[in-house]
Amino acid sequence: MGLFRRAARARLASQVIKRLRRAGMRDARYHSASFTVRFTRPGDDQPNVLRLEEVRKGHVDRFVTGLVRAKGLPATWAEARPLLRPVLRGATTTADVLAPLCRPAFPFLAEFVVVDQPDTMTYVNATHGWGVTDDEIFAAARGNLSGAKLVGVAEEPVVVQFVDDGDSYWTSHLLLDGWLAALAGQVGGNPVAFAPERGLLLVTAEDSDHLPELFARAEMIYLASPRAISPAPYISGKDRKTQPYHQENCKARIKRAEAVLAAKEYARQAQQIDNAAELLITDDGRTRAVWPRNEPTLLPRADEIQYGETITAWEDLEPHLTPQGLNPERWRAETWPQN
Numbered sequence: 001m002g003l004f005r006r007a008a009r010a011r012l013a014s015q016v017i018k019r020l021r022r023a024g025m026r027d028a029r030y031h032s033a034s035f036t037v038r039f040t041r042p043g044d045d046q047p048n049v050l051r052l053e054e055v056r057k058g059h060v061d062r063f064v065t066g067l068v069r070a071k072g073l074p075a076t077w078a079e080a081r082p083l084l085r086p087v088l089r090g091a092t093t094t095a096d097v098l099a100p101l102c103r104p105a106f107p108f109l110a111e112f113v114v115v116d117q118p119d120t121m122t123y124v125n126a127t128h129g130w131g132v133t134d135d136e137i138f139a140a141a142r143g144n145l146s147g148a149k150l151v152g153v154a155e156e157p158v159v160v161q162f163v164d165d166g167d168s169y170w171t172s173h174l175l176l177d178g179w180l181a182a183l184a185g186q187v188g189g190n191p192v193a194f195a196p197e198r199g200l201l202l203v204t205a206e207d208s209d210h211l212p213e214l215f216a217r218a219e220m221i222y223l224a225s226p227r228a229i230s231p232a233p234y235i236s237g238k239d240r241k242t243q244p245y246h247q248e249n250c251k252a253r254i255k256r257a258e259a260v261l262a263a264k265e266y267a268r269q270a271q272q273i274d275n276a277a278e279l280l281i282t283d284d285g286r287t288r289a290v291w292p293r294n295e296p297t298l299l300p301r302a303d304e305i306q307y308g309e310t311i312t313a314w315e316d317l318e319p320h321l322t323p324q325g326l327n328p329e330r331w332r333a334e335t336w337p338q339n
Contacts (some may be wrong), residue, residue: 016028084115086169088112090264134220154188160187171200259287279302317333
């Protein structure tokens, strides 16, 4: 390894150690051979190992913030477990910690976990230090939902509106297997749900005359809300798990809703990474990724790609692109392929 690279690595380690010590980790030490920093958080018995190759240049403060137990998180699993709740959010949600514990839920959406206390809701970060697996945390959070059941039977298809009072977590109920399907009697048919923002869940029957209006209503709320989740519809699958709704007679409306969701989530993601290309929605409802000429870029998934005045179908260019392992996924494009 060259002298300049060793010096650059040491400078990065020094910045990380200074930030960790300001956060109370007094024993932080750099190990040059493994390019790691070891530190022990207050209240923990075992040290943590931070791989410095995961730290992006210029983002030391934000990265380290994600490693420090978020203020307000209980110190032990016994204290935390009854307070956990799952929440459905956009995959690019910036929570109150840099590295929140999350896993994919639906396209462009992820399942996060929060600690629900009387006056605060704190996101659980990936380095919670409770000595349990992530799966145990997600299971406990889901198990703490009320799984509330509605009473009564609808004589015809209706719209049921669930408005969150701060404790109900109605949109999170979409994460519970079988919960949505169980509303069939109350909405008058096979339930289709919209979660346009955190405090609102709209459900109607699949064959309801109300369904077209809910597409428009969900998009309007989604675009106007600072707490938006999704304008797209969801249904219970054969395995009783909630999944995106796809039906041929609603194809155009569904495509529009999914395009609006994709455009907003990709725009949020572009604020967090470099060289991220824009995703547009054309007048006929197609999605278009814009590749700046002569510049390597990270392309969002789209129906088509625009390069200068040239517009090409995604399928024709995908073999020349490299997936980056992001959520939502982007593909690295280096140079326009020659014919």
